[in-house]
Amino acid sequence: MSDDEPAMEAYRYPDGSITYPGHPVGPGGEEPVGTVDLSDYTATVLTWTTSTATPPGVRQPNTLAIVEFDVDGEPVRAIGQVTGEDDVDIGDEVRPVYCEELREPGAGIREPASQEWDGYRFEPL
Amino acid sequence: MDRVAIIGASMTQFGQRDAWIRELLAEAGQAALADADVSPDEIEHLYVSNMASGEFEGQTGVPNALAHDLAAMPAYTARIDQTSSSGGAGVYAAWQSVASGASDMTMLVGGEKMTHRSTAEATDVIASLTHPVEYKHGVTLPSFAGLTARLYLDTYDAPRESLGKVAVKNHKNGVDNPHAQFRKEVDLDTVMDSPVVADPLRLYDFCPITDGSAALVFCPESVAREYTDDYAVISGIGGATDTHVVHERADPTTMGGVVNSSEIAYEMADLEPDDIEVAELHDMFTILEFLQSEDLGFFEKGEGWKAVEEGVTDRDGDLPINTSGGLKSKGHPLGASGVAQVYEIYKQLIGDAGERQVDADVGLACNVGGFGNCVTTTIMESR
Numbered sequence: 485m486s487d488d489e490p491a492m493e494a495y496r497y498p499d500g501s502i503t504y505p506g507h508p509v510g511p512g513g514e515e516p517v518g519t520v521d522l523s524d525y526t527a528t529v530l531t532w533t534t535s536t537a538t539p540p541g542v543r544q545p546n547t548l549a550i551v552e553f554d555v556d557g558e559p560v561r562a563i564g565q566v567t568g569e570d571d572v573d574i575g576d577e578v579r580p581v582y583c584e585e586l587r588e589p590g591a592g593i594r595e596p597a598s599q600e601w602d603g604y605r606f607e608p609l
Numbered sequence: 610m611d612r613v614a615i616i617g618a619s620m621t622q623f624g625q626r627d628a629w630i631r632e633l634l635a636e637a638g639q640a641a642l643a644d645a646d647v648s649p650d651e652i653e654h655l656y657v658s659n660m661a662s663g664e665f666e667g668q669t670g671v672p673n674a675l676a677h678d679l680a681a682m683p684a685y686t687a688r689i690d691q692t693s694s695s696g697g698a699g700v701y702a703a704w705q706s707v708a709s710g711a712s713d714m715t716m717l718v719g720g721e722k723m724t725h726r727s728t729a730e731a732t733d734v735i736a737s738l739t740h741p742v743e744y745k746h747g748v749t750l751p752s753f754a755g756l757t758a759r760l761y762l763d764t765y766d767a768p769r770e771s772l773g774k775v776a777v778k779n780h781k782n783g784v785d786n787p788h789a790q791f792r793k794e795v796d797l798d799t800v801m802d803s804p805v806v807a808d809p810l811r812l813y814d815f816c817p818i819t820d821g822s823a824a825l826v827f828c829p830e831s832v833a834r835e836y837t838d839d840y841a842v843i844s845g846i847g848g849a850t851d852t853h854v855v856h857e858r859a860d861p862t863t864m865g866g867v868v869n870s871s872e873i874a875y876e877m878a879d880l881e882p883d884d885i886e887v888a889e890l891h892d893m894f895t896i897l898e899f900l901q902s903e904d905l906g907f908f909e910k911g912e913g914w915k916a917v918e919e920g921v922t923d924r925d926g927d928l929p930i931n932t933s934g935g936l937k938s939k940g941h942p943l944g945a946s947g948v949a950q951v952y953e954i955y956k957q958l959i960g961d962a963g964e965r966q967v968d969a970d971v972g973l974a975c976n977v978g979g980f981g982n983c984v985t986t987t988i989m990e991s992r
Contacts, residue, residue, distance in 0.1 A: 503854075503857055504742070505740065505741075505742045505854065530760065530861070531756045531757070531759045531760035531763070531861070532756065532759065533752050533755030533756045533758075533759060533807045533808050533809075533810075534755075534805070534807070534808040535747070535749060535751060535752040535755065535806070535807045535808075536804070536805055536806055536807070536808075537728060537729070537732065537749075537751065537806050537807075538729070538747055538749070539729050539730075539732045539733035539736055539747065539749060540729055540730065540733055541747075542747030543747070546746075546747045546752070548746060548747070548748060548752050548756065549756075550756055550856045550861065561856040561857060562742075562856065563742070563743060563746060563748060563756075563855070563856045564746050565746050565747070574759070574760075574763055586745045586746055586747070587744075587745050587746070587747050592733045592736075592737075592744075593664060593733050593734055593737050594737055594744060598741075599741035599744070599745065600741070600745065601745050602745075603742070603745055603746065
């Protein structure tokens with residue numbers, strides 16, 4: 485990750501659990517006590533799909549994966565696009581790769597200013 | 610305790626309709642009132658299950674519009690939006706209104722107008738329920754289905770064809786449903802050769818985009834006897850949620866909302882999964898029929914696919930599932946679907962399901978919103 489790229493920020497809670505994205509309170513009902521930058525870690529593919537019928541502003545086809553990070557023994561899952569046309573399979577190792585625009589803001593129904601549109605794709609290693 | 614009865618029901622033709630949302634709701638509402646032999650001025654509470662009439666059509670305020678179109682003023686009205694489970698949530702609201710004593714005559718009408726939108730646009734309206742970290746990656750409900758189907762097949766060593774057999778079964782059932790969008794059988798080869806939509810799922814693993822409406826009339830059982838001998842009662846109902854962010858669930862092949870809502874419903878009805886004799890499950894995608902049949906306790910985890918392979922869930926099987934044709938064949942007008950599930954169970958329990966009739970005195974409907982984000986489970990019994 486370069487210095488001008490934002491973190492892939494997960495929240496850590498008092499009970500040790502970590503979630504991506506973060507929430508006002510964690511699974512145990514307590515407020516977060518810190519953050520973890522998941523872009524510093526690699527992850528394992530739990531499952532994946534290639535969607536051929538994508539909504540407005542989304543690349544077609546769109547390969548997506550649910551991956552699991554191991555942050556010092558604590559599992560943390562995330563969902564995201566898989567880079568390019570790379571093959572991916574269950575159990576593969578991937579790393580987060582920053583993308584300035586994952587989807588064209590305003591092409592779909594959601595108000596562009598209501599959320600961020602950059603983020604991390606997963607690149608098979 | 611006076612149980613909550615259903616004394617009348619209707620559903621419109623599902624499919625591609627010229628009618629818009631107000632007309633669809635009024636069509637079902639009028640038909641349900643006629644079926645129950647109840648006049649509009651007897652309606653005390655009027656609920657409308659609808660996910661997105663504003664987004665799809667630019668028409669909001671549909672409960673008041675319906676009250677006017679039915680001449681049901683001054684009935685109390687409310688719109689129930691719980692995405693794809695708006696219908697089930699409407700059943701819950703209608704049940705509450707009668708069970709609490711707030712209303713002695715309640716009508717629920719569920720409906721959606723969708724087919725004037727392209728598939729991409731309709732998919733995006735539905736996907737707008739997702740969390741921002743999901744939406745920005747282009748995650749849709751079909752892609753959740755693909756992700757979960759791959760994990761399920763891998764985890765439980767289930768053959769891809771078992772999912773296809775859900776589509777074959779439900780299309781076969783839909784042939785005998787005069788209101789179904791598709792009344793045509795499909796064979797397994799057709800399912801397996803259809804275009805990939807969200808790998809490993811193909812076109813026939815998905816329900817269609819649909820216009821339609823369905824309605825139910827509720828009252829206390831003591832009142833029901835004044836109107837008819839042919840009624841069914843809600844003996845248990847439960848609603849529950851799961852995480853908004855789908856990947857945060859401990860086991861992505863388990864729908865916690867189904868588990869928790871059904872536990873509430875079973876306890877209220879004092880029944881067990883083995884007591885259920887017919888069920889309508891939310892087969893928006895074929896994989897969802899496996900997940901719900903397991904999470905409702907009908908089959909062990911990872912065994913739901915075997916039940917389909919062995920014909921257990923066929924119309925003439927030990928536990929018929931989706932005798933209506935399910936969302937898969939009947940269609941899925943979002944706000945109407947949960948209402949239409951209860952319509953089917955009601956028809957089965959009063960012995961008025963025609964060619965689809967099975968021998969059942971206890972039925973269950975499970976309506977799922979999002980990808981298991983919100984769920985309502987309803988258990989009904991014949992009088």
